[in-house]
Amino acid sequence: MIEIYKKLPKTNCGECGDATCTAFALKVINSQRRIQDCPYVANKDSKLALNKPVATMDDNYSRVSYELEAVAKCVNFKDASAAIGGGYEIKDGEERITLKMINKPYEIRRKGLYENDTYCIDSWSKIIIYDYVRRQGRRSLTAEWVTLGYFTNTASHVKAFQRNAEEKIATKFNDNKQGLIIRCKELGGVAAQGQMRADYIYQFGLLPRIPLYMCFWEADDEFSASCKLFLDSSAEDYIDIEYLAYLVERFVEIFVH
Structure with missing residues (x-):
């Protein structure tokens, strides 16, 4: 955290949304903020680069998405599709679960999550859909x-x-x-x-x-x-x-x- 703090303006200007530079640095080290969120770091030259990489929120989300992907790939696709209300098909010799999230179609394949026949790179879409697939809630709607x-x-x-x-x-x-x-x-x-x-x-x-x-x-x-x-x-x-x-x-x- 101290290493990150040294790279900040130390003025507690609040332009990043946090009250102090110390609070901002703590959130960066905990992957709750990105160091680029400080306008004074983002706009300066490479001399402000950290001496070693720091995990950012995006890094964290990407890691979680790949961990969930590994689990989702191993589920029984036919059973899972029935449990979550998705569609099941075999196309080109490959099992697929089809579903919509916010009216947008997606496919879960053994290779990962696909959107418009292209591998999805959005970490949050992968996290949400993979978590949904692996849980297989099976509970009926309560109407409550x-x-x-x-x-x-x-x-x-x-x-x-x-x-x-x-x-x-x-x-x-x-x-x-x-x-x-x-x-x-x-x-x-x-x-x-x-x-x-x-x-x-x-x-x-x-x-x-x-x-x-x-x-x-x-x-x-x-x-x-x-x-x-x-x-x-x-x-x-x-x-x-x-x-x-x-x-x-x-x-x-x-x-x-």
């Missing part, structure tokens, strides 16, 4: 809609989730209900009914057995539009909750762009 905070060890994520996910959708479509409907359909959303009363309720497939329910209330004379996102309470049987939180935020980023 819950927020992210329902699941164990997610209390610390709730406020950030509301700000980074639900409020983004509400703000984006505050006075554009037609745009909301069009975007829902573009991402495979299906009008639904359920436990909540809202102006619009749409169901999306984050993964085949992990539905996401979006409830949207239009703006009126007193209040701005609002949005709540719900999951089926069975979701934790199918995917690690940390990965699930990221998957929902990823859905939102796609939805609002």
Whole structure:
């Protein structure tokens, strides 16, 4: 950490998002930040290069994705596809599991994860899909809609989730209900009914057995539009909750762009 700290401006300017250079250096060494996130390091010449490589978040994610890939390659493809709601086929003599994540098609082959017939290099896509395949939840949907905070060890994520996910959708479509409907359909959303009363309720497939329910209330004379996102309470049987939180935020980023 000291070695990293020496390369920083030591001004505690806060431009990286952390209060002090010491806090930033600690996160770098713990693979929670990249040293390039400091604008003063990123913009200087090679004299600021570290004397030895430091693991970054991307390195960490890549390592985890390959570890999960090794496990996923060894599952019984036919059984796994049935358990996770995917398709199973043999093409060119090779077993394949087909599935969609946020309405985007993927194939799991013995060689790895493929997108548009090309090996997928996105570490997060691999982590999420491989974790989903290896868990093979097998639990039926409960029809019990819950927020992210329902699941164990997610209390610390709730406020950030509301700000980074639900409020983004509400703000984006505050006075554009037609745009909301069009975007829902573009991402495979299906009008639904359920436990909540809202102006619009749409169901999306984050993964085949992990539905996401979006409830949207239009703006009126007193209040701005609002949005709540719900999951089926069975979701934790199918995917690690940390990965699930990221998957929902990823859905939102796609939805609002």
